[in-house]
Amino acid sequence: MSLDTTPKVAKAPREKSLGRRRRVGRFALPTYSWLVIAYLVFPIVVMIIYSFNRVIGGLQLVSFSWNGFTTLWYQQWSNVPGLTAAFWLSIRLALVSTVIATVLGTLLALALVRYRSNKFRGKIAVEQILFLNIAAPEIVMGASLLGLFVTLNIGRGFVTLVLAHVMFSIAYVTVTVRARLAGFDRSLEEAAYDLGANPLTTFRLVTLPLIMPGVLAGALMAFALSIDDFVTSNFVSGSSDPFPVWVYGATRVGIPPQVFVFGTFIFMVGIGFAFMSIVLARKKT
Amino acid sequence: MTDSARAHVPESVAKGREVVACLEHVTKIFDDAPAVDDLNLEIYEGEFFSLLGPSGCGKTTSLRMLGGFEEPTSGRILLGGRDVTYQAPYHRDVNTVFQSYALFPHLNVFENVAFGLRRRHLEKAEVARRVGSLLEIVDLPNFEKRRAAQLSGGQQQRVALARALVNEPKLLLLDEPMSALDAKLRRQMQIELKRIQTQVGITFLYVTHDQEEAMTMSDRLAVMRAGKIEGIGSPRDVYDSPSTEFVATFLGASNLLTGEITSTGGPFATVTMSDASTLSVPSDRVPDTGGATNVKVGVRPEKISIGAANASTPPGHNALRGQVRVSTFTGVGNQYLVDTASGVELTVYAQNIGQESAPRSGDNVTLTWPAEHTFAVRPMRGGRRDDEEPSEGE
Numbered sequence: 003m004s005l006d007t008t009p010k011v012a013k014a015p016r017e018k019s020l021g022r023r024r025r026v027g028r029f030a031l032p033t034y035s036w037l038v039i040a041y042l043v044f045p046i047v048v049m050i051i052y053s054f055n056r057v058i059g060g061l062q063l064v065s066f067s068w069n070g071f072t073t074l075w076y077q078q079w080s081n082v083p084g085l086t087a088a089f090w091l092s093i094r095l096a097l098v099s100t101v102i103a104t105v106l107g108t109l110l111a112l113a114l115v116r117y118r119s120n121k122f123r124g125k126i127a128v129e130q131i132l133f134l135n136i137a138a139p140e141i142v143m144g145a146s147l148l149g150l151f152v153t154l155n156i157g158r159g160f161v162t163l164v165l166a167h168v169m170f171s172i173a174y175v176t177v178t179v180r181a182r183l184a185g186f187d188r189s190l191e192e193a194a195y196d197l198g199a200n201p202l203t204t205f206r207l208v209t210l211p212l213i214m215p216g217v218l219a220g221a222l223m224a225f226a227l228s229i230d231d232f233v234t235s236n237f238v239s240g241s242s243d244p245f246p247v248w249v250y251g252a253t254r255v256g257i258p259p260q261v262f263v264f265g266t267f268i269f270m271v272g273i274g275f276a277f278m279s280i281v282l283a284r285k286k287t
Numbered sequence: 288m289t290d291s292a293r294a295h296v297p298e299s300v301a302k303g304r305e306v307v308a309c310l311e312h313v314t315k316i317f318d319d320a321p322a323v324d325d326l327n328l329e330i331y332e333g334e335f336f337s338l339l340g341p342s343g344c345g346k347t348t349s350l351r352m353l354g355g356f357e358e359p360t361s362g363r364i365l366l367g368g369r370d371v372t373y374q375a376p377y378h379r380d381v382n383t384v385f386q387s388y389a390l391f392p393h394l395n396v397f398e399n400v401a402f403g404l405r406r407r408h409l410e411k412a413e414v415a416r417r418v419g420s421l422l423e424i425v426d427l428p429n430f431e432k433r434r435a436a437q438l439s440g441g442q443q444q445r446v447a448l449a450r451a452l453v454n455e456p457k458l459l460l461l462d463e464p465m466s467a468l469d470a471k472l473r474r475q476m477q478i479e480l481k482r483i484q485t486q487v488g489i490t491f492l493y494v495t496h497d498q499e500e501a502m503t504m505s506d507r508l509a510v511m512r513a514g515k516i517e518g519i520g521s522p523r524d525v526y527d528s529p530s531t532e533f534v535a536t537f538l539g540a541s542n543l544l545t546g547e548i549t550s551t552g553g554p555f556a557t558v559t560m561s562d563a564s565t566l567s568v569p570s571d572r573v574p575d576t577g578g579a580t581n582v583k584v585g586v587r588p589e590k591i592s593i594g595a596a597n598a599s600t601p602p603g604h605n606a607l608r609g610q611v612r613v614s615t616f617t618g619v620g621n622q623y624l625v626d627t628a629s630g631v632e633l634t635v636y637a638q639n640i641g642q643e644s645a646p647r648s649g650d651n652v653t654l655t656w657p658a659e660h661t662f663a664v665r666p667m668r669g670g671r672r673d674d675e676e677p678s679e680g681e
Contacts (some may be wrong), residue, residue: 029506057530187387189386189387190389190391190392192376192383192385193390193391193450194402195375195377196354196355196377196378196381197381197382197406197450197451197622198403198454199377199406200377201374207402211393212393285301
């Protein structure tokens with residue numbers, strides 16, 4: 003062992019300082035991590051706390067002084083008609099646009115990975131547009147979409163919202179699925195062909211199950227993007243306001259406490275998904 | 288099938304056997320370079336056939352065209368007499384064992400093996416019975432519930448084999464299936480594979496770059512180079528009388544001496560070396576040189592006996608004098624490098640059968656071997672072993 007060859011005198015202090023450094027490191031990194039997490043979670047915690055805040059005065063609007071604990075807003079969660087409608091619109095919008103964006107984005111990812119540019123004309127242009135789609139400021143996209151819909155004389159509403167949301171989600175789905183496809187062994191598909199499965203069966207039984215984690219991740223991303231989108235939605239929503247647009251409108255007068263109730267609910271669902279993915283990942287290994 | 292290719296097939300193998308698969312003038316061009324060049328090949332029912340060659344020789348491309356994963360640029364592919372040149376792989380009655388095994392990672396062993404049967408909508412009980420019996424054959428009983436990732440390399444290979452064989456294809460294609468196994472497991476699997484092939488009686492087309500593997504298992508083999516077949520026949524025929532210099536050097540070790548044919552006619556031809564010594568070559572092992580007299584005369588190292596310098600040459604033997612440069616004891620025998628008078632270095636293997644006086648380096652010796660173990664080949668263009676050819680884009 004090399005331990006014996008090192009002089010004891012020279013070794014001892016070095017080991018000590020190393021040990022101290024390790025001890026400091028053991029606390030520094032977790033402390034730092036928890037501080038970052040606290041910074042991220044703090045606003046949400048404030049929202050959750052104020053969803054239990056009493057309101058004094060005639061109008062049921064949020065005030066940021068603590069007036070005592072109540073669960074009244076949870077009991078009367080649907081008492082603000084406009085807000086409830088906006089919330090359900092957001093849910094419907096997110097579901098519809100997620101399904102469409104996931105299907106289109108997955109197929110696009112397959113095409114981009116499978117075909118070299120000599121067979122897929124304009125592949126490089128498509129890749130650039132995808133990148134632009136992610137990088138472009140939303141305000142630009144929102145404004146130009148509004149211009150387009152007005153020019154084409156399409157009435158703003160659910161349809162224009164879906165079109166807009168699908169548009170900005172596709173790129174994220176494609177990027178996510180594409181990452182999953184990068185390590186995909188094509189000989190698995192050849193093996194399926196070899197065993198008598200036609201291309202459609204092969205896709206259903208081999209390709210799709212194997213890229214499913216990527217597809218689901220892309221779908222979750224699309225859903226999250228859709229449900230909290232404000233800028234684009236604000237341009238193309240017309241008279242049907244989704245949740246974020248409605249809340250923004252309400253801030254001019256005052257926010258009803260139910261907004262915090264819905265906010266807390268959406269956050270909890272998100273946490274639920276995160277836990278589910280952890281549990282599923284544990285189960286697999 | 289052209290006559291030239293058929294001529295190499297030994298009567299004993301060809302007689303009364305049905306042709307299972309047939310490549311007719313098949314050419315495959317990738318980016319202007321031919322990977323397979325006007326290939327003709329017939330594979331007979333029930334045989335274990337190997338395509339042997341260095342990487343990039345077109346052997347894998349040939350196999351992929353039979354499997355339906357590549358379309359030939361020109362030529363025809365027949366399977367059981369039917370033209371399948373442009374048929375999709377999922378309509379062909381062939382199955383493949385892939386180099387990477389390509390087991391479905393999201394399915395367990397049972398579902399992997401049952402995949403092909405389920406595509407044919409067999410009854411549940413029948414599927415279970417056939418999968419069970421195949422797993423029995425490949426010696427993996429009670430592995431049904433395992434996932435591919437939980438298996439060792441050797442076990443994965445057995446599952447891949449079972450998955451292909453369970454469909455009872457006309458022809459089983461094996462694409463270097465042992466390249467991922469270590470040497471010991473490889474030898475074990477070679478014997479195992481031959482046993483399974485004999486047991487199920489399915490025709491195997493085996494692609495490999497390992498000449499020992501090909502010789503151990505094959506009923507017939509073909510040596511490929513640059514998209515063409517250079518030698519075809521039983522391992523013994525191809526080894527003992529190689530048809531080209533490439534085959535002679537790729538399949539085992541060969542001593543090759545440059546000479547000139549000075550007399551033909553009769554059972555033996557005479558080849559004269561640069562130092563005026565002569566060697567006899569059986570006439571049926573002299574290639575058609577098309578008028579040229581330059582040939583290379585070959586003899587396998589294990590065919591040569593090494594003796595004292597003054598030893599007499601037995602009748603019917605070829606003899607060369609030389610000096611031992613290196614003598615190596617390898618346990619099973621001795622390996623000598625002998626410098627001959629013509630300047631060529633010959634390799635000699637002598638079995639360790641208890642000879643008390645093995646020659647040492649520096650000794651003058653006489654090398655003798657029966658004339659019928661001599662062969663002649665046409666010199667290769669450029670005279671080099673070009674086994675490093677551009678990859679075929681696999």
